[in-house]
Amino acid sequence: MEEVKYVPGEMDEIVAEFLVESYESLDRLDRDLLELERDPNARDVLASIFRTMHTIKGTCGFLGFVRLERIAHAAESLLAGLRDGSSSITPQTAGVLLATGDVLRLILRQIEESGTDGEDDHEVLVEQLARLRGEPPGARPAAPPAAEARAAPPHAAVGSRRGATTRSAVVDTTVRVDVSLLDKLMTLVGELVLSRNHLVELSSDRADPSLASATQSVDHITAELQEGVMKTRLQPIRTAWGAFPRVARDLAVALDKRVRIETDGGETELDRSIIEAIKDPLMHIVRNAVDHGIEEPEMRVAAGKHEEGVVLVRAYHEGGQVTIEVADDGAGIDLDAVRAKAVELVSVTPAQATRMSDRELVDLLFLAGFSTADHVTRVSGRGVGMDVVRTNIERIGGSIDVSSRRGHGTTFKIRIPLTLAIIPVLVVASGDERIAIPQANLLELVGVGPGSIEALHEAPVYRLRDRLLPVVSLAQELGLAGGEETSVGRFLVVLHAGERRFGLLVDGLSDPCEIVVEPLGPHLHGLEVFAGATILGNGRVGLILDVVGLADRAGVLDDVHDQPLDIEGRREPPRDTRALLLFADTAGGRMAVPLELIDRLESFPRAAVERSGLDEAVTFGDRILPLVPLRDLLDERRRAPRPAGEDMPADLQVLVHRRGDDLLGLVVGRVIDIVEQPLQLQGASRPGVSGTMFLEGRITEILDLPGLLEMRERRRRLDLSASARAAS
Amino acid sequence: MKRLATFTVDGRFLGIDVTRVREVLRPQALTRVPLAPPQIAGLVNLRGEIVTALDLRVALGWRQRHPGERPMNVVVTTEHGHVSMLVDAVSDVLEIDEGAFERTPSTLGGSAGDLIRGAYKLDGRLLLELDLDAAIGTTSPFGIDAEVDDR
Numbered sequence: 001m002e003e004v005k006y007v008p009g010e011m012d013e014i015v016a017e018f019l020v021e022s023y024e025s026l027d028r029l030d031r032d033l034l035e036l037e038r039d040p041n042a043r044d045v046l047a048s049i050f051r052t053m054h055t056i057k058g059t060c061g062f063l064g065f066v067r068l069e070r071i072a073h074a075a076e077s078l079l080a081g082l083r084d085g086s087s088s089i090t091p092q093t094a095g096v097l098l099a100t101g102d103v104l105r106l107i108l109r110q111i112e113e114s115g116t117d118g119e120d121d122h123e124v125l126v127e128q129l130a131r132l133r134g135e136p137p138g139a140r141p142a143a144p145p146a147a148e149a150r151a152a153p154p155h156a157a158v159g160s161r162r163g164a165t166t167r168s169a170v171v172d173t174t175v176r177v178d179v180s181l182l183d184k185l186m187t188l189v190g191e192l193v194l195s196r197n198h199l200v201e202l203s204s205d206r207a208d209p210s211l212a213s214a215t216q217s218v219d220h221i222t223a224e225l226q227e228g229v230m231k232t233r234l235q236p237i238r239t240a241w242g243a244f245p246r247v248a249r250d251l252a253v254a255l256d257k258r259v260r261i262e263t264d265g266g267e268t269e270l271d272r273s274i275i276e277a278i279k280d281p282l283m284h285i286v287r288n289a290v291d292h293g294i295e296e297p298e299m300r301v302a303a304g305k306h307e308e309g310v311v312l313v314r315a316y317h318e319g320g321q322v323t324i325e326v327a328d329d330g331a332g333i334d335l336d337a338v339r340a341k342a343v344e345l346v347s348v349t350p351a352q353a354t355r356m357s358d359r360e361l362v363d364l365l366f367l368a369g370f371s372t373a374d375h376v377t378r379v380s381g382r383g384v385g386m387d388v389v390r391t392n393i394e395r396i397g398g399s400i401d402v403s404s405r406r407g408h409g410t411t412f413k414i415r416i417p418l419t420l421a422i423i424p425v426l427v428v429a430s431g432d433e434r435i436a437i438p439q440a441n442l443l444e445l446v447g448v449g450p451g452s453i454e455a456l457h458e459a460p461v462y463r464l465r466d467r468l469l470p471v472v473s474l475a476q477e478l479g480l481a482g483g484e485e486t487s488v489g490r491f492l493v494v495l496h497a498g499e500r501r502f503g504l505l506v507d508g509l510s511d512p513c514e515i516v517v518e519p520l521g522p523h524l525h526g527l528e529v530f531a532g533a534t535i536l537g538n539g540r541v542g543l544i545l546d547v548v549g550l551a552d553r554a555g556v557l558d559d560v561h562d563q564p565l566d567i568e569g570r571r572e573p574p575r576d577t578r579a580l581l582l583f584a585d586t587a588g589g590r591m592a593v594p595l596e597l598i599d600r601l602e603s604f605p606r607a608a609v610e611r612s613g614l615d616e617a618v619t620f621g622d623r624i625l626p627l628v629p630l631r632d633l634l635d636e637r638r639r640a641p642r643p644a645g646e647d648m649p650a651d652l653q654v655l656v657h658r659r660g661d662d663l664l665g666l667v668v669g670r671v672i673d674i675v676e677q678p679l680q681l682q683g684a685s686r687p688g689v690s691g692t693m694f695l696e697g698r699i700t701e702i703l704d705l706p707g708l709l710e711m712r713e714r715r716r717r718l719d720l721s722a723s724a725r726a727a728s
Numbered sequence: 729m730k731r732l733a734t735f736t737v738d739g740r741f742l743g744i745d746v747t748r749v750r751e752v753l754r755p756q757a758l759t760r761v762p763l764a765p766p767q768i769a770g771l772v773n774l775r776g777e778i779v780t781a782l783d784l785r786v787a788l789g790w791r792q793r794h795p796g797e798r799p800m801n802v803v804v805t806t807e808h809g810h811v812s813m814l815v816d817a818v819s820d821v822l823e824i825d826e827g828a829f830e831r832t833p834s835t836l837g838g839s840a841g842d843l844i845r846g847a848y849k850l851d852g853r854l855l856l857e858l859d860l861d862a863a864i865g866t867t868s869p870f871g872i873d874a875e876v877d878d879r
Contacts, residue, residue: 191776433760478762521780522808523768523865524761533759533771533778541759541771541778 014242015111018059020174022108025052026101033101037094043083049097050079056104062243065117068107074129075100081133096128179272182233189222189229190516196222197513197537226514237315237324238266240279244286244313251290258297258307259290264314270322274416278324278398281389285326285412286311288386293330293410303407305329317440318415318548321531327411333404335361362402366390425515425544427536428493429508430474434542436515436534437493441547443501445509446492453492453505454601459674461601462492462503468600469494470674472554473505478529497551504550513537517544529553555676578679580702581655582695584669585630591668592675592695593655593703599663600656601671609652620656620663627654629667633708634688657705664709687711730824732848734855735802735815738790742856743848746821748804753812755798756781767865772812774803781812787863788840804860811864824848824855 032049036042057072075097081087103125110118196219203215245261252259270278294300294309301307315324338361339353348356366386393400393414404410425436446464453460453471460471471492474480492503515534520527528549536542579595602625604618609627611617616627654665681691681702688711690704732743733752758770758781767787772779781801785793793799799814828848832841843863848855 194776433762480762518778521778521811523780523782523811524764527761527763529763530761535773535776535778539773540757541773543759543761543771 013236013239015063015115016174018063019108019112020176022056022059023105025056026105026108028052029101030098033094033097036089037091040089046079046083046089050076050083053079060117065107065111067117067121068104068111071100071103071107071122071126071129074126078129078133087132087134093132096125096132100125100129177232179233182229182272185229186233189226192222193226193514193516194535197515197535198539201537223514233271234269235272235275236266237268237270237275237322238263240275240282241266241286241313244283247283248286248290248311251287252294255291256296257290257294257309259294259309259311261286262310262312264312265316268315268317268322270416277392278414278416281392281400281414282313282324282326284386284389286313289326289328289330289410289412293328293332295331299331322416324414324416325411326414327409329409332406332408332410333362333365333402334406338362338364362404365402366400423515423517424512425534426493426512427510427542428474428491428504428506429510430478430506431480433478433480434510434536434540435474435478436536436542436544437495437504437547438531438544439512441495441497443494443496446494446503448490448492448505460505461674463600464494464503470502470556471505472502472550472556475505475507477550477554495547495551497548497556500551500556502551502554502556515542515544579674579676580679580695581674582672582700583653583655584672585634590672590695590700591630591689591703592700593705595674597657597705598655599658602654602656602665604652604654606650606652618654618665620665623663625654625656625663625665627652627665627667628712630703633666633712634686657709659709730826731821732824732855732857733802733821734819735800736817736819737784737788737815740790740856741819741853742784742815742844742858743822743824744802744804744858744860748860750803750805750810752818753801753803756801756812769799769814772801774810774812777810779803779810779812781814782864783814784858784863785814785816787865788843790840804864806861806864813864822850822855824850829857 029049029052032045032052036045036049039045053072053076057069057076060068060072078087078093078097082089082093087093103122107117107122110116199215200219203211241263244263248259248261289311290309294311295303295305297307300309310329312325312327314327315322317323335358339356342348342353342356342361342364343350366389390400393416398414398416400415401413402410403413424439426439426442427434427436429435446462448462453462460473461468462471463469469492491506491509493506493509494501494503515536517532517534519532520530524530529546530549531544531546534542534544580592581595581598581601582590582592585591602620604627608618609616610619617624618627619625652667653670654667655671657664657666675695677693677695679693679702681693688704688708689701690707692699692701731746733746733749734741734743736742753774756772756774758772760770761768764770767783769781769783769786772781783793783799785791793816797816799816800818801812802815802818803810803812825848828850829846830849831846832844843859845857845859848857
């Protein structure tokens with residue numbers, strides 16, 4: 001989280017950059033002044049001097065170095081006079097300007113040492129600069145009597161001190177390098193990494209200890225070199241958003257709003273060129289969030305929110321990409337307003353507008369000239385911008401999505417690929433294919449024996465500790481030959497794609513390694529399942545899996561939690577899709593139950609069932625799991641207890657439902673499948689069923705499990721009171 | 729006069745502007761790309777550069793190569809970088825009289841009709857000039873704008 005002005009650490013880099021630049025500018029200033037003295041008519045030299053002073057003034061104003069700013073301002077005013085021709089340069093002017101440069105250096109050094117621009121107001125110098133400009137002495141606060149006598153000392157004093165310390169520490173430890181040189185180095189290191197990988201592979205084939213040791217040393221050096229060169233190009237993303245808190249604050253003040261910027265993940269590093277490219281788009285989105293997103297304090301309070309709005313800017317690595325989110329807790333996008341504007345601005349008929357999906361409507365925000373703002377404010381609302389934002393992000397191979405929930409806020413999500421990056425991967429095998437999986441997506445590796453993947457037709461699952469993990473077969477999903485579905489000794493690579501987790505079934509695992517990501521050519525851009533390609537240690541090209549893309553393709557379900565509505569996510573599966581567990585009851589009728597109500601799927605041998613009175617139960621870990629045949633629950637006519645074994649299969653298929661600490665096992669016929677579908681229920685057929693719908697082409701009853709359990713409770717109480725009455 | 733680099737694909741004699749050819753390579757190890765459009769044969773490591781290989785037999789809609797036959801790579805320069813075209817055999821660079829050019833013969837069926845600009849009548853045989861940009865997919869229905877076969 002950042003506060004307005006500056007926090008040490010966050011701003012240190014900006015200050016350091018300012019110092020380096022200013023030292024350089026002052027050196028140039030000296031040269032320019034000397035040249036100007038030789039040729040007082042050199043207008044370009046004068047212009048250069050003016051620019052230098054102007055830049056220093058502007059930057060130190062921004063950084064809050066008021067004393068420095070004041071001197072620079074006085075010097076700039078003097079230079080403006082020279083530039084306008086209202087005064088001309090004299091040796092005296094040049095001398096004072098040179099002295100100014102020295103004083104500025106002194107202050108810079110002080111900033112470097114202490115972080116502040118000191119206590120000295122340098123009144124004398126400012127006075128001198130003003131006087132040279134021709135201002136009457138009274139225009140400035142009265143100078144100390146000795147002012148004139150002390151006109152020279154700053155210069156002299158600096159001169160001696162300069163001899164002692166020669167050069168600033170900041171300048172001594174930094175060198176400016178052309179970015180193209182860094183690019184070249186990066187390319188070379190990429191090639192070196194590939195050659196190293198090749199060498200490692202060759203050496204592992206040969207039992208030659210001296211080759212192995214030489215290879216190892218090349219390996220280490222390459223790794224360190226690579227890290228070093230990468231670092232030269234990387235900058236933490238906070239350099240892009242360092243100014244946001246200040247900008248947002250000023251904007252909020254201008255709009256009479258209260259807004260706080262929070263940032264997270266500022267240390268996420270990105271290539272310098274990418275940071276440059278996203279700076280402006282990000283700034284635009286943040287301004288929009290403050291201007292359009294966050295409501296006025298009264299409206300926020302009326303809506304039950306804190307009067308201070310929050311704009312959260314965060315960055316993180318996800319799936320081999322960097323994701324940057326700008327989320328506000330404001331009013332959200334008013335889709336009805338967008339619809340109305342669409343009719344007004346984009347030659348859409350009202351009927352068409354009504355039919356437009358949320359996604360299509362939100363897309364309109366990225367059209368040039370489209371704005372829903374009622375009025376044009378000073379800062380935004382002119383409808384210029386979001387189209388440029390999208391263009392700029394797409395230019396560097398990124399994408400931008402919006403999700404919004406009315407009354408709860410809007411989130412912009414920018415994804416930037418790491419095309420020029422070396423990433424750690426795990427290479428897996430499926431049949432003959434070798435595919436690299438970014439380790440950023442990797443959670444764990446599990447060896448799976450035969451039978452431990454439960455084949456529920458199209459929706460295989462694996463029981464990972466207490467959770468059901470959807471399983472995706474790499475071979476099946478990519479249509480690879482050779483990968484046999486349930487062969488022995490395979491591995492489950494547990495991956496996360498954003499909030500989703502799933503297990504990827506593969507045939508083999510290789511050692512983790514580092515690879516250079518290369519983008520795929522334009523022929524393959526449509527392939528969402530691959531993030532790029534790389535050259536593997538054996539010299540062959542290997543594909544890099546896009547875990548998010550694969551999860552989308554395989555239809556891996558979102559964890560069903562209360563998430564803000566994701567407009568993007570709603571496009572593919574229509575709306576409000578639910579994961580449904582499809583099963584047959586013991587009489588063979590097709591039923592389904594929302595998957596989130598089922599904790600686990602279990603199978604118990606009939607012999608394991610213990611009976612006490614009317615109740616049946618099994619031992620489940622160290623607990624007792626009461627079993628209830630679903631048929632009994634659903635049947636309105638209460639059944640007499642059956643003799644053991646009657647119409648019961650040898651193994652009981654049980655859906656385990658957990659409510660708080662209570663467990664209940666529902667005995668069903670067999671589990672058929674897990675499907676993802678929108679719930680479109682038609683009338684309930686009987687108690688305990690919330691409705692029917694078509695699932696996989698057949699009429700299926702959707703179980704109302706909470707209702708059913710309530711019915712069961714009521715019945716048990718009735719039973720108890722009935723037996724109590726019978727006993728009395 | 730025009731200089732064409734020539735090669736054969738499924739018994740036909742084809743040529744492209746020689747200035748577009750970067751190099752010709754012997755059969756290379758190909759990494760197949762699952763789910764890619766059929767004419768994409770895979771990816772090739774071209775001295776550290778990853779290059780998409782396009783099978784001209786598939787792109788032109790001609791007979792598939794036998795599994796044992798290993799194709800030559802004609803690496804061409806496009807505005808999207810290099811692309812390797814897989815051909816059966818590579819022949820000479822020929823100087824062609826442009827007067828001998830005729831528009832695409834109607835006898836060419838299928839995709840070939842769209843991807844071949846026309847033919848030069850040489851002694852005893854026809855040299856078909858490939859529309860390189862169409863063939864590598866910058867403008868053809870197979871290419872960059874094409875829907876990738878999904879599932």
